[in-house]
Amino acid sequence: MGRVVTVTPNPAIDISYHVAGITPGASHRVESPISRAGGKGLNVARVVHQLGYPALALATAGGTTGAELATDLRASGVPHRLVPVAAETRRSIALVDTVGGETSIFNELGKPLEPAEWQALAAAVVESLESGKRTGVIVASGSLPPGAPADFYPAIVRLAHDAGIPAVADTSGPAIIAAARAGADLLKPNHHELLEATGESDLEAAAKRLIGEGAKTVLVSAGAEGMFAFHHAAPGGYWSARLPEALSGNPTGAGDAAVAAAAVVLAAGNPDIRTMLRKATAWSAAAVLMPAAGEISPLYADLEQQLILNWKETP
Numbered sequence: 001m002g003r004v005v006t007v008t009p010n011p012a013i014d015i016s017y018h019v020a021g022i023t024p025g026a027s028h029r030v031e032s033p034i035s036r037a038g039g040k041g042l043n044v045a046r047v048v049h050q051l052g053y054p055a056l057a058l059a060t061a062g063g064t065t066g067a068e069l070a071t072d073l074r075a076s077g078v079p080h081r082l083v084p085v086a087a088e089t090r091r092s093i094a095l096v097d098t099v100g101g102e103t104s105i106f107n108e109l110g111k112p113l114e115p116a117e118w119q120a121l122a123a124a125v126v127e128s129l130e131s132g133k134r135t136g137v138i139v140a141s142g143s144l145p146p147g148a149p150a151d152f153y154p155a156i157v158r159l160a161h162d163a164g165i166p167a168v169a170d171t172s173g174p175a176i177i178a179a180a181r182a183g184a185d186l187l188k189p190n191h192h193e194l195l196e197a198t199g200e201s202d203l204e205a206a207a208k209r210l211i212g213e214g215a216k217t218v219l220v221s222a223g224a225e226g227m228f229a230f231h232h233a234a235p236g237g238y239w240s241a242r243l244p245e246a247l248s249g250n251p252t253g254a255g256d257a258a259v260a261a262a263a264v265v266l267a268a269g270n271p272d273i274r275t276m277l278r279k280a281t282a283w284s285a286a287a288v289l290m291p292a293a294g295e296i297s298p299l300y301a302d303l304e305q306q307l308i309l310n311w312k313e314t315p
């Protein structure tokens with residue numbers, strides 16, 4: 001199987017605070033803060049690597065947080081290449097209420113990159129494709145920092161297609177529409193990102209809009225409701241998958257685990273939508289059981305056995 005190459009222009013140092021009972025306006029003590037290299041594409045590469053599949057993470061890194069990100073990534077053993085940038089790498093904070101069951105996420109926007117830094121990141125993608133190692137899929141993940149070139153993710157999709165391999169994009173805002181128009185093989189927005197980016201009020205209409213724009217498959221993660229899969233060759237309906245009972249835990253990175261699963265399926269040259277949906281839903285649920293993003297519980301295979309899969313015909 002070819003490796004999964006992930007591209008993360010706007011990575012983050014992810015800080016997770018687990019607190020038993022969060023009261024807005026109150027002061028809280030945090031016993032065991034977790035701090036690690038994050039950002040969607042790094043989480044995808046971590047999960048792919050954890051499950052023993054080949055991965056390469058490409059990302060930017062700058063300033064002290066960038067140095068911290070580099071140290072943590074090195075320690076993780078995930079194969080990676082970091083493009084040095086002048087701007088300080090951002091932080092993202094997840095507040096997990098272990099009693100209330102709610103998680104709140106605070107994503108810094110990130111700082112603008114220089115045009116030469118964007119070119120260096122794109123060049124790293126080209127070099128990964130030209131290296132002797134076979135790449136099976138390219139995954140472009142995460143929000144873009146302010147001032148990012150609108151064409152960056154579409155350009156990544158084109159690079160993948162020129163190399164004859166599929167491209168996945170997991171992002172938000174106008175970048176999702178741009179990736180769809182470039183013909184991305186898979187888009188994986190969450191429910192809220194999907195409605196926000198398309199301006200639709202209904203999940204099905206919104207996903208079909210992305211297919212209409214040019215995306216081949218749209219996987220929508222919808223928390224406790226599970227996951228929905230729309231495919232361009234099956235316009236008469238969509239698949240859904242969910243567990244009999246939703247799991248509680250830390251949902252940060254659950255979507256990235258879903259992307260990791262879908263990327264492994266695509267890289268193996270088996271783009272069957274049901275296989276992709278099953279694996280993506282199970283890995284995503286297994287991520288909720290872990291304290292921080294970028295890893296999944298070994299229970300993922302058991303969870304896959306429990307899934308309820310449905311095909312819904314639509315007019």
Ligand SMILES: O=P(O)(O)OC[C@@]1(O)O[C@H](CO)[C@@H](O)[C@@H]1O
Pocket residue numbers: 010011012013014038039040043091092105107141142143144172252253254255256293
């Ligand atoms: O600002 P983005 O890129 O949309 O989200 C960033 C982020 O919250 O997403 C990951 C979880 O999916 C975290 O590791 C990370 O910091």
